[in-house]
Amino acid sequence: MKAPETVTAIPATPDTAPKRPRGRPRKTVDERDDGNRRHELLRAAAKLFRRKGFAATTTRDIAAAAGMQSGSPFYHFKSKDVLLFAVMEEGMQTAIARQQQTLMALKNPTPVEQLRGLVRAHFEVLHGPGSDFIPVMLYEHRSLLARQRTVLAKLQVQYESAWNPVLEALHASGHLRAPVKLARLLILGALSWSVQWFDPKKGASLDGLADAAVALFLKE
Amino acid sequence: MKAPETVTAIPATPDTAPKRPRGRPRKTVDERDDGNRRHELLRAAAKLFRRKGFAATTTRDIAAAAGMQSGSPFYHFKSKDVLLFAVMEEGMQTAIARQQQTLMALKNPTPVEQLRGLVRAHFEVLHGPGSDFIPVMLYEHRSLLARQRTVLAKLQVQYESAWNPVLEALHASGHLRAPVKLARLLILGALSWSVQWFDPKKGASLDGLADAAVALFLKE
DNA sequence: CCTACCGATCGGTAGG
DNA sequence: CCTACCGATCGGTAGG
Numbered sequence: 001m002k003a004p005e006t007v008t009a010i011p012a013t014p015d016t017a018p019k020r021p022r023g024r025p026r027k028t029v030d031e032r033d034d035g036n037r038r039h040e041l042l043r044a045a046a047k048l049f050r051r052k053g054f055a056a057t058t059t060r061d062i063a064a065a066a067g068m069q070s071g072s073p074f075y076h077f078k079s080k081d082v083l084l085f086a087v088m089e090e091g092m093q094t095a096i097a098r099q100q101q102t103l104m105a106l107k108n109p110t111p112v113e114q115l116r117g118l119v120r121a122h123f124e125v126l127h128g129p130g131s132d133f134i135p136v137m138l139y140e141h142r143s144l145l146a147r148q149r150t151v152l153a154k155l156q157v158q159y160e161s162a163w164n165p166v167l168e169a170l171h172a173s174g175h176l177r178a179p180v181k182l183a184r185l186l187i188l189g190a191l192s193w194s195v196q197w198f199d200p201k202k203g204a205s206l207d208g209l210a211d212a213a214v215a216l217f218l219k220e
Numbered sequence: 221m222k223a224p225e226t227v228t229a230i231p232a233t234p235d236t237a238p239k240r241p242r243g244r245p246r247k248t249v250d251e252r253d254d255g256n257r258r259h260e261l262l263r264a265a266a267k268l269f270r271r272k273g274f275a276a277t278t279t280r281d282i283a284a285a286a287g288m289q290s291g292s293p294f295y296h297f298k299s300k301d302v303l304l305f306a307v308m309e310e311g312m313q314t315a316i317a318r319q320q321q322t323l324m325a326l327k328n329p330t331p332v333e334q335l336r337g338l339v340r341a342h343f344e345v346l347h348g349p350g351s352d353f354i355p356v357m358l359y360e361h362r363s364l365l366a367r368q369r370t371v372l373a374k375l376q377v378q379y380e381s382a383w384n385p386v387l388e389a390l391h392a393s394g395h396l397r398a399p400v401k402l403a404r405l406l407i408l409g410a411l412s413w414s415v416q417w418f419d420p421k422k423g424a425s426l427d428g429l430a431d432a433a434v435a436l437f438l439k440e
Numbered sequence: 441c442c443t444a445c446c447g448a449t450c451g452g453t454a455g456g
Numbered sequence: 457c458c459t460a461c462c463g464a465t466c467g468g469t470a471g472g
Contacts, residue, residue, distance in 0.1 A: 037441085053362060055275035058466060069442050074468060076441090139359070141416075142273060178436035182429070186436055189413025190406040196361070197405055209402070216398035216406055219439050257457085278450060289458050294452060296457090 038076045040066045046087045046132035054084055054136075054143040084140065085148045091133025092155035095125045099162055111169035112218065118163055120210040122191045127200045135195045160184065175218045187217055258296045260286045266307045266352035274304055274356075274363040304360065305368045311353025312375035315345045319382055331389035332438065338383055340430040342411045347420050355415045380404065395438045407437055 044065035048057040059080055060070045077083040102121040106113055125134050137152070144152070163184050170176040176183055191213060198209070264285035268277040279300050280290045297303040322341040326333055345354050357372070364372070383404050390396040396403055411433060418429070 051362070053273065053275055055273055056363070059468085060466075070466095071443080071445095071468075072441055078468095080467065142271070143276070176436070178432045182432040183436055185414070185417055186410040186433055189416070190410035193409025193413050194405070196409070212398045212402040213406055216396075216403055217436060279452085280450075290450095291452075291459080291461095292457055298452095300451065 037066070037068075041068075041073055041076055041083070042087055042090060043130075043132070045083050046091070046136055049084065049087060049136045049140060050132045054080075054140045059083075081143075081145055081148070084136070084143060085145075085152075087133055088137040088140075088144070088148075088152055089155070091137045092152060092159065094130075095134055096155065096159050098125055099159060103162065111166050111173065112175060112214070114166045115170060115218070116210060116214050118166060119187075119191060119213050120206065122188070123194065123206045123209055126192065126195055127198055127206060138192055138195065160188065163188070170218065175220070177219065183217075187213075190216075257286070257288075261288075261293055261296055261303070262307055262310060263350075263352070265303050266311070266356055269304065269307060269356045269360060270352045274300075274360045279303075301363075301365055301368070304356070304363060305365075305372075307353055308357040308360075308364070308368075308372055309375070311357045312372060312379065314350075315354050316375065316379050318345055319379060323382065331386050331393065332395060332434070334386045335390060335438070336430060336434050338386060339407075339411060339433050340426065342408070343414065343426045343429055346412065346415055347418055347426060358412055358415065380408065383408070390438065395440070397439065403437070407433075410436075 041062060045057070045062045048061050048065060052061075059073050062083070063070050063073050066073075073083065077086065099118065099121045102117045102124075103109075103114065106117055109117070125131065141149070164180065167176060167180045167183055167187075171180050171183075178186070194209070198204070261282060265277070265282045268281050268285060272281075279293050282303070283290050283293050286293075293303065297306065319338065319341045322337045322344075323329075323334065326337055329337070345351060361369070384400065387396060387400045387404055387407075391400050391403075398406065414429070418424070
């Protein structure tokens with residue numbers, strides 16, 4: 001209500017000046033990269049949703065963080081829910097991509113090496129650069145509408161299914177003793193929970209973490 | 221504003237009837253068990269906070285779930301934050317108590333048996349009867365004020381510290397390969413995450429879960 | 441994308 | 457504990 005938000009759009013140029021589109025200046029006409037502004041919103045939303053939660057974050061917070069006025073996010077996203085969904089979907093997409101890259105980069109891997117790769121990739125997705133999206137996905141599931149949840153569930157199954165053959169192999173070779181399905185749930189939980197306690201700024205390395213996790217789960 | 225909430229308090233009994241305290245009837249005068257109503261609020265709040273999250277739950281929701289009018293929760297709790305804190309504190313208190321009972325009930329336990337007890341007690345706290353309090357504690361941490369967080373942190377340290385000697389012993393005996401501190405974080409994460417996927421109504425037993433977890437973490 | 445709003449909801453309170 | 461409210465905030469929209 002009294003929030004100036006940013007001191008941008010006071011009409012400093014009256015009728016005398018040649019008419020110019022309001023809002024922040026654009027360098028050329030064909031640079032109007034809508035995708036860019038849209039993505040700024042996504043990143044701001046991801047960051048705020050992660051820190052304060054979906055319900056406690058206002059669309060005004062998000063607009064301000066992206067340097068916009070309070071009504072502007074709705075030019076890019078129909079509603080706050082749609083914004084949340086977009087954050088999660090992008091998170092899952094990049095998570096899946098990174099997971100696949102990691103697995104492909106291994107040459108003739110043993111199942112143990114594959115597990116270590118999956119673990120390492122998961123930590124990367126959770127704590128690496130641009131890592132606000134997936135924690136939102138993990139912790140704001142209940143804020144989604146049923147239909148959105150269905151779509152994301154498919155991506156999640158896709159992500160998790162990469163673990164299955166690896167865990168099966170480890171179970172068969174005696175490296176893993178727990179039932180595969182429960183093992184996957186428990187392992188992914190152990191890793192995902194690190195969002196609550198791992199602080200990337202404190203210097204501990206993701207590699208060290210991954211080693212500890214593999215040592216915890218595997219026999220010998 | 222236009223919310224009738226519950227069709228309770230329309231003055232169906234005019235001036236003719238003998239005056240009677242409004243609201244739900246009390247059986248006798250000295251039964252006015254304030255602690256009971258207060259606790260009904262706590263339970264209703266825990267349930268709603270767990271299902272919808274703190275920010276998305278209104279004090280009106282809570283009041284209605286406890287059979288009260290919208291302003292009444294503030295007779296028992298100064299603010300919504302205080303209610304949240306009370307839920308978490310009670311959750312930690314009973315979790316610590318249950319954990320201690322479990323450990324005491326073991327006669328001459330091996331470290332492996334102790335771990336299994338701790339795991340089982342943790343699942344009980346998360347999924348047993350009256351299990352809404354601790355999930356709220358786990359998932360609504362960020363909604364707390366700094367001062368409240370400090371108080372709860374002490375209880376959390378107390379709860380977690382019970383794990384340390386057990387894990388140390390298991391590490392020394394070669395049953396546990398990961399560094400103890402990281403192992404504790406990962407294990408507690410694996411267990412706590414089950415809030416996201418375990419459905420008590422689906423029949424799977426907490427004992428089976430505990431067995432799988434121990435099998436996952438321990439060598440042989 | 442900004443301006444200027446609206447309608448609804450929400451935490452909380454005074455007074456009994 | 458209920459009644460009757462208030463002040464603030466919030467998601468969203470019309471119109472440019």
